[in-house]
Amino acid sequence: MTDSKYFTTTKKGEIFELKAELNSDKKEKKKEAVKKVIASMTVGKDVSALFPDVVNCMQTDNLELKKLVYLYLMNYAKSQPDMAIMAVNTFVKDCEDPNPLIRALAVRTMGCIRVDKITEYLCEPLRKCLKDEDPYVRKTAAVCVAKLHDINAQLVEDQGFLDTLKDLISDSNPMVVANAVAALSEIAESHPNSNLLDLNPQTINKLLTALNECTEWGQIFILDCLANYTPRDDRESQSICERVTPRLSHANSAVVLSAVKVLMKFMEMLPKDLDYYGTLLKKLAPPLVTLLSAEPELQYVALRNINLIVQKRPEILKHEMKVFFVKYNDPIYVKLEKLDIMIRLASQANIAQVLAELKEYATEVDVDFVRKAVRAIGRCAIKVEQSAERCVSTLLDLIQTKVNYVVQEAIVVIKDIFRKYPNKYESVIATLCENLDSLDEPEARAAMIWIVGEYAERIDNADELLESFLEGFHDESTQVQLQLLTAIVKLFLKKPTETQELVQQVLSLATQDSDNPDLRDRGYIYWRLLSTDPVAAKEVVLAEKPLISEETDLIEPTLLDELICHIGTLASVYHKPPSAFVEGSRGVQHKRLPARAGSGESAESPEVGQSGTSEAPPAVIPSQGDLLGDLLNLDLAPATTTVPSVQPSMQMGAMDLLGGGLDSLMGDESDTPGVSHRTEMQSPQPSSDYSERELGGDIGGSPSMGAALGAPAAMPAALSNAPAVGGGLGDLFDLGGGVGMPTGFYVAPKTLFLPAMKAKGLEISGTFARRGGIIQMDLSLTNKAMSVMTDFAIQFNRNSFGLAPAGPLQVLTPLTPNQTIDVSLPLGTTGPVMKMEPLNNLQVAVKNNIDVFYFSCQYPLSLLFVEDGKMERQVFLATWKDIPNDNEAQFQIKDVHLNSDAASNKLQGSNIFTIAKRTVDAQDMLYQSIKLTNGIWVLAEMRVQTGNPNYTLSIKCRAPEVSQFVYQCYELVLKN
């Protein structure tokens, strides 16, 4: 039998001939004709004209012919909806056939006929088939429900098919269960909020039972569905993990990866000190390694996933470096991915081996691969300090090969090495300079120029070198132009005598002859800086640079968590959330990792959180009430004295306890900047000169003007000179000024703190404000009694953040009856600390000539947000990752009608700083940082969807108890 002949009919009049054959009486001839039709259809010819003739062949007991006709029908029914109705009868009849294979065939095919008109005719047959006695028919019908839902969702709901489908989860046949799960999962995806796949411990148990019995594909459906479930507690989580781990030995890689997904997700909930947690970690490594012996396409999928897993849990594969060594015959896509993972796994323990490998790779043929290998050597130097020297010498060897792209790549990474280890490897500069002429890629040129500028004082002919670049200034890319400008300015500051002409030349090139605003602005800034105050210029341009990070290309933590939930899928291959490549509503729902059970008190991280207070023996901290009494009796006697700044010794016990706790918190914080640094090395914009960029960027019209002047800690001198610079640059400042100035701290209207009834006629209302970095308590005192009040004094109880009056209560004149006086009391944050409930509670005692009165009030936490709370991006990223996930709290801010820029502007007024903004699918993600007066950092991610008045706010902080109050501040600020 050679069916290939059907592919060769190309003559004219073919359709007519086929028509005749289709209507032939002879069965064989009919079948031949239908085959020809299908062959034509396959190669893309339009044979829809034959519709009635083909459908006429449908009524046959020849199954092969029937299948062919059905195939035709599925293809063309949509273009001939009226004709398609002719087929309905046959379907209905076939669904009653005694042969289950025919029943299944009918139900399978009719779901593929996407004609609205005939769907309702199909409901009855489908209903029957869903309850068919034969499991083969039922499993086919289950999928048919999903098909029908895709055509007409309403119909499926109205007909109650969803409930029938749910019942099938309890079916006795594992394949029926698996298909029902697949169908339900798909339908549920298009109804993100429905509780369709009502997963509870009972259904989970059913699924886990079916998991052991069904086909490999069914196991994938079930595991993917399980991954969407969130166990109630760590125990449930562990028991599911225990039942899923055997799947790691399945021959089908997809089953293995889906099992890994379930385990990675549910592991989040297990306490880390649990034995089982360690066992599980160990069990994950071998199957992941085994995936690398699969076919190359699967290896690629596996490697993309391993890349995520290594970022999330580096401990799993840290000893498996060798398996990622590149084989000579690996396809290029496998090689590149392996290299990525090698760099991530590189550590002091294995660096020698890694370097030897990388050196091998650098001599391979594929250009991309070689480049990546060279870059990897540089990354190793930065990551493992002990290896830096060896890396540099390896790179030098490579430069000696004179292979153009190798040299360029090497120079780019050497620049990074200079950044990381300043003043250590300058001896190689001479070698680099030899290769100046061969550099033709912008990134390499920019890197070389940076090196020359940075080490201008040690390169004798630096001016000549830079001048040679200057000749073709306008032909260079922006990256190179910017770098050249900066380098020459650096050179000038270092060797002012010889290079005056050069610097003027570059400044005029940048400011007068360029259309690029970035370049022009930077040029102007330098020009003015140099002409106004060369000392300040030196401070700014030659400022010490922040350290660079060890890790690059890290996936942002929230995205990483989401991708972990998508292990095995396309999202994990693309390293993008599904919403980035899937159209419509399907799969757009963001998935999240579950939070660790029993967080806070659990043994997870004793140093974090409220442990400082909660672990203290109760005897040391007297109850709040007692303390209040003691405190107030102590000091109120001398009426007008200021509040003592030295605290009585009896309070020290409690204070130490808490102070210690908070200190350790602050200690943690101050450590982090050392761990993680800026990483923009690979971004096209050269970021070597951080301080300049910051300045330049902000002047370009950013709303954060005030903050920009205060923010970069690297330029204290520039700060003091700011007014002078500002004057000189008046015209520039005007551009940005006034457009988006921060709105300032939001001050709530005064509320009643102490009613007159309770205080013998004294009424106190008040509010809190933060003005120019000073915390103030604004009070209105009203005398509602009959007699004059004098001798006012105020005192606070110990409170969570050590708020204390920084001066006396200034009521200088006696308060006569019915008189109101407004006073502003400055507050400091150096008072004694005790955790209050709620956290922002403040207990106050006010005394006058009549008596002492007590009241308590609550201040907005934003009072404590300090002005220098803008974190560096990189530090942010690292800190965010560093803070355990269970410290994350999520809130909804409803009904805010601001766009993200206005919101961020508003928040900035209250010292909530937006560090970065990212827009994904009409959704703005604002990353914000806040620093509290006691040094606690709060990181926040605010999601703003265009047109949606509800914001989602995720707050991460090492002291998770503040999150709630931070959220309140957001509410308060955004809504007023």
Place this chain on the structure above:
Amino acid sequence: MIGGLFIYNHKGEVLISRVYRDDIGRNAVDAFRVNVIHARQQVRSPVTNIARTSFFHVKRSNIWLAAVTKQNVNAAMVFEFLYKMCDVMTAYFGKISEENIKNNFVLIYELLDEILDFGYPQNSETGALKTFITQQGIKGQTKEEQSQITSQVTGQIGWRREGIKYRRNELFLDVLESVNLLMSPQGQVLSAHVSGRVVMKSYLSGMPECKFGMNDKIVIDKQGKGGTTDDAGKSGKQSIAIDDCTFHQCVRLSKFDSERSISFIPPDGEYELMRYRTTKDIILPFRVIPLVREVGRTKLEVKVVIKSNFKPSLLAQKIEVRIPTPLNTSGVQVICMKGKAKYKASENAIVWKIKRMAGMKESQISAEIELLPTNDKKKWARPPISMNFEVPFAPSGLKVRYLKVFESKLNYSDHDVIKWVRYIGRSGIYETRC
């Protein structure tokens, strides 16, 4: 899920096109042809996204199989499915070639209809499929036969049908290992592992329950505690440490997980029972010692020694050593002690073949390579020397201890089954850098 499946020839002409989802149109067929097949080497990933449509492809000789989707599908599953699809086609009509696909296009459509429903893979076990997708129609079946088919296709034991009978109950067990090595020029092992497969051919009646045992370290150690520790000491390597293993779906994984015992009801005929990987204490059957010397700019001297490292009574076969030569080679003179060696200009390599070689022997080849002077600055990359061979033992040290067969309903016992065991060790990627 999978939205459509296309098969192309090397020119990009469509041989098979089956669309499962409405979001995949005919233009997807062309998009893949234009952007992937015609782009030749430009596409560097098996997953390609073109206009929000994702294409997964695998190639078998010069035939392209592409699965298409617009959703966030399980990527690993799609590739597994494509491989499976190839297996099924091979099982039905042999080699996957343009000719065979055209000749069997009706069958392929029928198969695609069965094993992929709305883009969800369904039972794809060839054994089961062959019972009802025959290209002969299913008219003649009785009712019992029909329900037997459906229960097999959907059942717990989808890979075996009931009522199989053999006059002689027989089974063949092949332990096939490929040993992979990457060695530095100095003879340091950079990486080595064995990936092995246990392939079984079973001709057994009824629904036999089988139990397979090997010298798995974990099992042996567990038993060792019972008393027989002497054995292990005597001949050194009695048990092997298996890094990881995966099993055919017939094996009860939960039982393996809890007791580490391998029990199953086997499919009929040939199938792969398990795959495993070991990295510890591997017997490397050959050692390659390269010596490359550059004599001036136009000459290379190469000397390669191979040493066999196994029992002298055993014979290795099909030995082939491939020594790469630079692209600018103009002529080669070879002298070898054993076998035949030839310079193959088209492959840029000297290929040295030896039919047989016993254990603990040594052989040597030396070659002088004349080079054309070039002004190419780029150095020759020196690809590694690779080697192929076949040895009659398992380089991992794996030993089959038993394979027990129990069939309670039919009257044959474990003793009546004739069992054959064979070990073959082959070279995987066996490379020595030079």
